[in-house]
Amino acid sequence: MFIYDTLMPINMLSSQEKELIPENWYNVVPDLPEQLPPPIDNEAERSSIELLNRILPKEVLRQEFTFQRYMKIPDDIREIYEQIGRPTPLVRARGLEQFLDYSGKIYFKYEGATVTGSHKINTAIPQAIYAAKEGVQKVVTETGAGQWGTATSVAASFAGIKAKIFMVRISYQQKPLRKKIMELYGGTVSPSPSDETRFGRNLLKDNPDHPGSLGIGIGEAVEYALDHDLRYLVGSVFNSVLTHQSIIGLETEKQLEIAGEEPDVLIGCVGGGSNFGGFSFPLIKKFKEVEVIASTAAEVPKFSHGEYKYDYVDTARILPSVKMYSLGADFVPEKIYAGGLRYHGAAPSLSMLVKTGRVATRDEDENHVIQALKIFSKTQGIVAAPESGHALASAIDYVRKHKHEKKTVVVNVSGHGLLDLSIFRDDK
C-alpha cells in the first residue's frame, strides 16, 4: 500500500541518531493535575461527538480519548519520521549567546529542519497512515496560512492516498507559492468557500468574493468528508495531535542527556498548542522544577485576556466544545504574519497547566517579534517562522532579564520562515 520500500534504508542515520527517535509517543492526559474535562456536544441538530466517530481515523479517535501514557509508534511511521528529517537537531545557540552576552546557555530544537519546514508533519504522517490503513483513498482538511495543508499533502502522498485541502480564499490568493507546494506534493487545493460543498455554495451565492475563514474551511472539509466517506485530519488542539507532537520533547530529552544538560527554562509559541505541548510536556514530566513559558501573539491574547471555559473548537461550531482558554469562537484576530497563532483558544491540556500555574505565559507583539527574527537570522543563520519568532522574542527577553544567571534555556523553533519573508517587507 505504501509507496516506499520499507526494506530499504531510508536515511543514512547513525545508530545513535536513530535511537534519538523515540519508540513511544507520550500522552500527558494521565499526568495532568486534574482530570481533563471531556469534550461536550454543541446544541446543534447533529451530535458533534458522534461526528468525530464518523470522520476521524479510528486509531486517532482511540488516541484522543485514552488514558494510556505511552503509545508505541508503529515501525512504518518511525521509518517515515527518519525520511522527513527526524531526529531534528538540538543546537547550542552560541551566536545568540554571544550577541546577548549571556552567562548561561541557550539551545534550540529546530523543527524547521523537516522536509516541509515545520512540526506539522509530525502528526500529519500518523493521521494519514491510519486513514490509509482503514482503506480510505483520500483525506481532507482545511488550511489557513498553508503549513498544515502542506504537511497533509505530503503525508497523504507518503501513505499512497490523495489529499483534498480547502484553503482560506484570501490566503489562496495571497500565497500562490503555498498552493504550489501543496500541489507539488499531490494535494488538490480549493479556495474556500468553494462550490464543492453546500456550505460553500450558500456563502458564494451571497458573496461571490467571500474571503473565507478557518471556520468556513473546517465546515467545508467536514461536509466533504461526510459526503464522500473520507477521513478528516486535525492540525492542532486535539489530545491526539499533542501526543504525536511529543516526539519533539522526547527527542530533546535524549539530546540534552547526551549534551549532559538539564534545562532550567523551556519556551515555545502557542497557536492551538501542538508544538508547545509536544515540546514541553515530556520535559515537564522529567524535570519537575523546570520553568515553562508559553508565548502567544499580543494580538491574540488568549491567556492574558481570554477566559478558561467551555468553548467551540471552531468558528463554524461543527466540532465539539472543549474546556480551554478562549477569546471566544467569534474573536476575529488582527491580520498578523504569524497566521498559525491566529486561533482563539488553546489545547485543553495546556490550558489546564496554565490555569494551575505550571506554565507561565507571555504576549509578544509583531514589532518585537520581527526584531527577534532578525537577531536570530544574523546570529544563527536561520530565518525562523513568524510563529516561532514569538518564542524567540520571549527567549531573548528572558535572557536579557537574567543576563548574569547561568541558566540553560531551551527554545522550540517550530518552523522556518523562508516562505514568509513578506513579514520583513515594510520593515526598516
Ligand SMILES: Cc1ncc(COP(=O)(O)O)c(C=O)c1O
Ligand atoms: C511554524 C508554526 N509554528 C507554530 C504554529 C502554531 O500551531 P500550534 O500551536 O498548534 O503548534 C503553526 C501553525 O500553523 C506553524 O505553522
